[in-house]
Amino acid sequence: MAFSNNLEPSSPPLVFTVHRKEPELVAPATPTPHEIKQLSDIDAQSGIHVNIPVIQFYSNDPSNEGKDPVKTIRDALSRALVPYYPLAGRVREGSGGKLLVDCNEEGVMFIEADADVTLEQFGELKSPFPCFEELLYEAPGSEGVINSPILLIQVTRLKCGGFSFALSFNHTMTDGGGVILFMYTLAQIAAGHEPSLPPPVWRRELLIARDPPQVTQSHHEYEQLTDTSNVVPTDFTQHSFFFGPAQIDTIRRLLPNHISQSSSTFEVLTSYIWRCRTKALQLDPEEDVRMLCVTNTRDKFNPPLPVGYYGNCFALAAAVTTAGKLTTEPLEYALDLIKNAIGKINDEYMHSLADLMVTKGFPLFTIVNSILVLDTTEAGFRDVDFGWGKALYGGIAKAGAGAFPSVNFHVPYKNSEGVEGILVLVSLPSPIMKIFAKELDDMLN
Numbered sequence: 147m148a149f150s151n152n153l154e155p156s157s158p159p160l161v162f163t164v165h166r167k168e169p170e171l172v173a174p175a176t177p178t179p180h181e182i183k184q185l186s187d188i189d190a191q192s193g194i195h196v197n198i199p200v201i202q203f204y205s206n207d208p209s210n211e212g213k214d215p216v217k218t219i220r221d222a223l224s225r226a227l228v229p230y231y232p233l234a235g236r237v238r239e240g241s242g243g244k245l246l247v248d249c250n251e252e253g254v255m256f257i258e259a260d261a262d263v264t265l266e267q268f269g270e271l272k273s274p275f276p277c278f279e280e281l282l283y284e285a286p287g288s289e290g291v292i293n294s295p296i297l298l299i300q301v302t303r304l305k306c307g308g309f310s311f312a313l314s315f316n317h318t319m320t321d322g323g324g325v326i327l328f329m330y331t332l333a334q335i336a337a338g339h340e341p342s343l344p345p346p347v348w349r350r351e352l353l354i355a356r357d358p359p360q361v362t363q364s365h366h367e368y369e370q371l372t373d374t375s376n377v378v379p380t381d382f383t384q385h386s387f388f389f390g391p392a393q394i395d396t397i398r399r400l401l402p403n404h405i406s407q408s409s410s411t412f413e414v415l416t417s418y419i420w421r422c423r424t425k426a427l428q429l430d431p432e433e434d435v436r437m438l439c440v441t442n443t444r445d446k447f448n449p450p451l452p453v454g455y456y457g458n459c460f461a462l463a464a465a466v467t468t469a470g471k472l473t474t475e476p477l478e479y480a481l482d483l484i485k486n487a488i489g490k491i492n493d494e495y496m497h498s499l500a501d502l503m504v505t506k507g508f509p510l511f512t513i514v515n516s517i518l519v520l521d522t523t524e525a526g527f528r529d530v531d532f533g534w535g536k537a538l539y540g541g542i543a544k545a546g547a548g549a550f551p552s553v554n555f556h557v558p559y560k561n562s563e564g565v566e567g568i569l570v571l572v573s574l575p576s577p578i579m580k581i582f583a584k585e586l587d588d589m590l591n
Contacts, residue, residue: 162263164280164302169251169288171295175224178231178251185237185245185318186353190457192510194317195291197298199282199543200325200527203271204534206307215309216258216301219532222336223256223299230328230346230456234294237318243508245318254297255288264306270538270562273571278543282312291316311532312543317458322525322542323442324456329530337533347454352447352526359501362494367438368502369463371514378441382551383576384544387586388559389415390567400477400589409481411568412521412556413488417480419554419570420465422589423517424472426574426582431470433515437480438462439488440520447493460501462511462518463487469515513552521556523568528558545573 204215214470235249257538261280268276281302288298298314315325331341389397397418398406420437425585429435441463444451450581451459465483472480511518520542527540541557551573559569574582 160263160267160269160276160546162261162267162277162280164259164261164277164283166257166259166300169255169257169283169285169337172220172223172227172234172256173236173251173253174231176228178228178234179249180251181249182238183232183247183249183348184240184350184354186350186457187244187503187508188353188460188496189318189504190243190431191348191508194321194458196317197289197291197314198317198322198325199278200313200315200329201275201278201281201543202311202527202530202537202540202542203268204308204311204532204537205265207534210534213533214303214340215311215532215534216303218336219299219301219311219332220256220258222332222532223254225335226328226332226341227254227342228333232348232371233319233328235296236293236322237291237296237316239292239458242504246467247319253295254299255285255295256284257285257298257300259300259302260285261302261304261310264304265308265538266306267366271568272386272388272559273542273544273557274386275543277285281310282314282543284314288314291318309534311530320521321455321458321460321510322520323444323459326525326527326530327454327456332528333530333532337531344452344454346456347452348441348457349455352451352455353457353459353496353500355500355504356497359505361498361502361505363490364497365464365499365502366436367511368506368509369512370509371434371512373514381576382573383579384571384573385579385583385585387570387572388561388567389570390561390565393567397477401481402478405478405481409485412523413481413484415556415568415570416519416521417477417483417484418482418589419515419519419572421472421477421480422585423572423574423582424469425589426585427469427515428577428581429469429515431468431473434466435469435472436502436512436516437465437484438511438516438518439465439484441488441491443491443496446491446496459496461491461495463491464512482491517552517554519554519556523558542571545571 296316465487542555557573
């Protein structure tokens, strides 16, 4: 079954103009504590010293005639920052690589904007979005993660009466599971409701290294390797690949029935993507390759972490093999590696990881021949409702992250034919992307 994921645009790229007002800092609506809070040793790792962009698109709601989404969200933002007051502070560098938050009410950066474009002109709302840098403008002073606003938000009114809500969050402060808690709180206030979620919980000391540190687990995701290829691609490109129920079923038929039935869609799809990507890269068969699966570990602790915990609480489950084995063994080989890697993540693994961070100086995860994947299909970004209904598109805005472009995201998506499925946001060197797209089809044929 072909995937019909044509890499060539069928029409000229959409170009539009965005008029922005000067960025402003929005502080908590009422006074909040001025204090220094320590981030966890999971928060401080080098690989997440990046800002992650999220974007939501909303259609016009006639019942909201005369209601301005910019004012509504800005007012709600100042109120949401009262319980989430550390987000209005600034991340500072402490001693020994540790990070702190200066809770000083300095505020998050907010941008009001208008665009001369309609939702219909976008066609299918999917990454990469045209003129994305206009919908989430990186204002001077918002770059980086140290001494910068922890959140950057831009609300852009569209010509059709709809709007976009774009947010960039400092990953050292929170992860996807944490930022969605804040976004739901913000949206409920904007919609005129009292927040129904559990209040935010700091408790970063729960993920501080033990004294003395005890690294008890194997952490293949942080092994420091040397890239022997001597080739550093710089021309990375991004593309989205849609996998509907028909495509997922076709991939499942590549597996023995009992394995297919006992495996999640994420595991099956990730195995398939990993295998196709490795074939496209045409690596030496003896080269090690890694699939790093971002795993939410909030429920892996005994007892589980508090529901309102919004710090980084994830592990990178690392499946490791050689390029030769991955591309020649049946698909269930890759699937088994991924399931075993995810299955090893537990309470002790996370404490061992925190201990590794402090003993190794908060290392970057392995980037040589690695691909990192995050599943956001159950995160709930599309359900964020500011009073204009659910988002037409909601979630991570683009593939890649910081200095590590080989990051893929799984995003829930309904295509132009009304089919619900998964959009996989992929980042690859431009020549490899074409080979990868062909591999997706060839492997099924």
